[in-house]
Amino acid sequence: MGEQRTPGHGAGVEADATAAAQAAGEAVAAVDVGGTRVKAALVDRQGRELVSTTTATPADLGAAAALVEAVTATVHELKRAAAEQGLTVTVGACGVVVPGLVDDTHGVALYSANLGWRDLDLVTPLETALGVPVGLGHDVRAGLLAEARWGGAQGSDNVMFVPLGTGIAGALMVDGQVLQAGGYAGELGHVVVEPGGPVCGCGARGCLEAVASASAIERAYAARLTSEEAPADRVTAERIAALVARGDPVATAVWEHAVSALGRAVVMAVSLTGVELVLLGGGLAQSGDLLLDPLRREVAGALTFQRPPTLARAALGDRAGCLGAACLAWDLT
Amino acid sequence: MGEQRTPGHGAGVEADATAAAQAAGEAVAAVDVGGTRVKAALVDRQGRELVSTTTATPADLGAAAALVEAVTATVHELKRAAAEQGLTVTVGACGVVVPGLVDDTHGVALYSANLGWRDLDLVTPLETALGVPVGLGHDVRAGLLAEARWGGAQGSDNVMFVPLGTGIAGALMVDGQVLQAGGYAGELGHVVVEPGGPVCGCGARGCLEAVASASAIERAYAARLTSEEAPADRVTAERIAALVARGDPVATAVWEHAVSALGRAVVMAVSLTGVELVLLGGGLAQSGDLLLDPLRREVAGALTFQRPPTLARAALGDRAGCLGAACLAWDLT
CATH class of the missing domain: 3.30.420.40 (ATPase, nucleotide binding domain)
Incomplete structure (x- = not known):
């Protein structure tokens, strides 16, 4: 699955001690499924990454079940890493972004040439697997949202x-x-x-x-x-x-x-x-x-x-x- | 002012008898101030023009007072024409559209090269003059709204x-x-x-x-x-x-x-x-x-x-x- 942490790879699990100390215990899980890497983090309401992982994108993500499994494993790894850092974090929701053609409104990954999927309806199976509300979006449009909220477009x-x-x-x-x-x-x-x-x-x-x-x-x-x-x-x-x-x-x-x-x-x-x-x-x-x-x-x-x-x-x-x-x-x- | 009806000009006051008969008595006044003509109508909730006028655009509309006067005279003429047709219409609001650069959100006509104005804040003086809520917008963007509600973009x-x-x-x-x-x-x-x-x-x-x-x-x-x-x-x-x-x-x-x-x-x-x-x-x-x-x-x-x-x-x-x-x-x- 390629879901292991890659601590020797410059990325891996990182924790911002200051942010962690300030964390009110509430966070969301955020997963960016890219063509080569899956970047994920537990993020607080101020946009601080309390803990993050970077892993290789698994092969064969063409079916909804594979993508659901990859995201679920990533979220579990984030929680495990947070616990390892001594952080008590409640994950209230999960956001997943993917490349290609995405219907953000209905939460459907319509098409990705790179990742090989068509019409993946991901929100319901992800919500079932994770037990929290899930939002699915497009990586670049979501990136703009983040720039507007926490970055250069405030x-x-x-x-x-x-x-x-x-x-x-x-x-x-x-x-x-x-x-x-x-x-x-x-x-x-x-x-x-x-x-x-x-x-x-x-x-x-x-x-x-x-x-x-x-x-x-x-x-x-x-x-x-x-x-x-x-x-x-x-x-x-x-x-x-x-x-x-x-x-x-x-x-x-x-x-x-x-x-x-x-x-x-x-x-x-x-x-x-x-x-x-x-x-x-x-x-x-x-x-x-x-x-x-x-x-x-x-x-x-x-x-x-x-x-x-x-x-x-x-x-x-x-x-x-x-x-x-x-x-x-x-x-x- | 050029606000007289121009019945001999092919346009003038028209009334749709069927629409008039169906009118529930509620309408809005709509005024489209163009470069050469002012097109106006009392319009019901279904987008039917109960009565309409077309007049030459007055010269010297560069000041807010002149545009307010022109719109007010047009609305009075519409009401008079409706009364002449035996229509009892309550005008609940007025919409005005203009060309050029318009800040629809704040209701300011920012600039028109043709009509010679800059930064006309029209909504408050029009509301004072007409005694009803007034919306100001851009002629083409408003036209798209109308196409979406009643025309080709439904x-x-x-x-x-x-x-x-x-x-x-x-x-x-x-x-x-x-x-x-x-x-x-x-x-x-x-x-x-x-x-x-x-x-x-x-x-x-x-x-x-x-x-x-x-x-x-x-x-x-x-x-x-x-x-x-x-x-x-x-x-x-x-x-x-x-x-x-x-x-x-x-x-x-x-x-x-x-x-x-x-x-x-x-x-x-x-x-x-x-x-x-x-x-x-x-x-x-x-x-x-x-x-x-x-x-x-x-x-x-x-x-x-x-x-x-x-x-x-x-x-x-x-x-x-x-x-x-x-x-x-x-x-x-």
């Missing part, structure tokens, strides 16, 4: 959250509500920014994801090198960012092309939805101002009458999904 | 309403809520569909409005004619549509270019917001399948994993704004 009602990684995801909050549209809202990564451009995994050409994701930047960089220049190993987006910081002309050209495309997508989203804060997350956002400064110039230069958005890094990093699951759970108590 | 929670006229406006409903974002949501007309394309009134290049509005189509058609071919009069978009229907090659090329741009904008909005119904209104939509058939092909051909939207004509025509004002008013009772 006080904002109109926000776009854009994790930039191997792919490009998106979630939108307008008028204080995270847009769902049956699970179809927020696909910024598949807005066409370069008609006739590179083929995207979705089958279209010129999608933002095919032009400005970490993997697109890596492909574009590799394609610009001659066979003599090309290193034996893949040059990661992180490495390309470092080259940009040093003024490497090839890396800079590739980077600027990607930032320009991202800018066009942001401007389009601002025009259409009126978001006033754009929070960038994921691996690429770790490059900080190297990404944000040219992106701000690109966006400012393209807007006319629209309200200029603030562009900033997301605050919760790779905990956003797990903390978003905690938001879903707290909303049930 | 039963749909995720809808984009796109009036195609001299300009291109837009309003979005997601998860059953019309997006506001402080008045900034819905600017489909200013999504860039043709980078480096024609200059738009907003100052940007290649906005949808600069490529696919009625006026853009007229300009593109005129630009394709040689000086010998060019008629003395402006060729209207309506006339160009008629030429397309007859297979005229120049008109067809212009039309296809505009439809293609509109298709790209629709696909982008579908990806980002998950709308499943796109309602086309305004003058261009009167061309019906001449617009809808190629647009449907364009959209279907560009979607990959997204949920394919239904494309249809809006149902309420140029009454959408006025009926939207009625929705705002009924929501206050």
Whole structure:
């Protein structure tokens, strides 16, 4: 099942002693089922992780029973770890977030290409197994909820959250509500920014994801090198960012092309939805101002009458999904 | 003031005898203040116009007092007309919709280039003048509300309403809520569909409005004619549509270019917001399948994993704004 703790892996079970001391004894269990890892935590009402686990995602999660078993085992492990830390915690609800296409309203995991499921109705079996109310949601939309409640979007009602990684995801909050549209809202990564451009995994050409994701930047960089220049190993987006910081002309050209495309997508989203804060997350956002400064110039230069958005890094990093699951759970108590 | 009825002008006061007979005596006053005309009606709870007026928009509406006076005079005229028809109607609330930038939530008309105002706080003075609760909203967003309640979007929670006229406006409903974002949501007309394309009134290049509005189509058609071919009069978009229907090659090329741009904008909005119904209104939509058939092909051909939207004509025509004002008013009772 891969549900063992991985204490030697940098993650494993962690406990925040201060938070633990302050814990009123009430918490929710939060489980973020990702493509490669399951991140989970017991989270208090202030968004503090009292205890957390990170485990490898089990294979064969295609059936509801397997996913229910994985989540149940994770929650038991969290409780066991809390007891081991001497924490007396009552778990009042559980939140689970998953990737892919999710109907948050009805709690159905509709489709995940990576994890291999279709139409998993998870809430009732999870509630039966865990004995507490369960909320199911989408990892990125829930991440936006967490950023709004505890992270970089506090006080904002109109926000776009854009994790930039191997792919490009998106979630939108307008008028204080995270847009769902049956699970179809927020696909910024598949807005066409370069008609006739590179083929995207979705089958279209010129999608933002095919032009400005970490993997697109890596492909574009590799394609610009001659066979003599090309290193034996893949040059990661992180490495390309470092080259940009040093003024490497090839890396800079590739980077600027990607930032320009991202800018066009942001401007389009601002025009259409009126978001006033754009929070960038994921691996690429770790490059900080190297990404944000040219992106701000690109966006400012393209807007006319629209309200200029603030562009900033997301605050919760790779905990956003797990903390978003905690938001879903707290909303049930 | 231009508040006189204009019975000789094709519009004037109309009464629906059947609706009048069925009226339970309760109604709201609905006023749609447009750039050239003020359309108003007493509307019952089923969305029927018991009596309506159309008048020229008064000049000099830049101050709140002038707009309050115009709306008040319009409502009095509606009541007088109802009495003349022998209708005993109690007006329980009033809704007013205006173009431009509107903060629906706080009832402030923020900006209208056409009508020349800034930051008009209208609700309190209108309530004082009329003695009933008053709702203020944006003409297109209110029009979408009316389409959802009484028109072409009944039963749909995720809808984009796109009036195609001299300009291109837009309003979005997601998860059953019309997006506001402080008045900034819905600017489909200013999504860039043709980078480096024609200059738009907003100052940007290649906005949808600069490529696919009625006026853009007229300009593109005129630009394709040689000086010998060019008629003395402006060729209207309506006339160009008629030429397309007859297979005229120049008109067809212009039309296809505009439809293609509109298709790209629709696909982008579908990806980002998950709308499943796109309602086309305004003058261009009167061309019906001449617009809808190629647009449907364009959209279907560009979607990959997204949920394919239904494309249809809006149902309420140029009454959408006025009926939207009625929705705002009924929501206050």
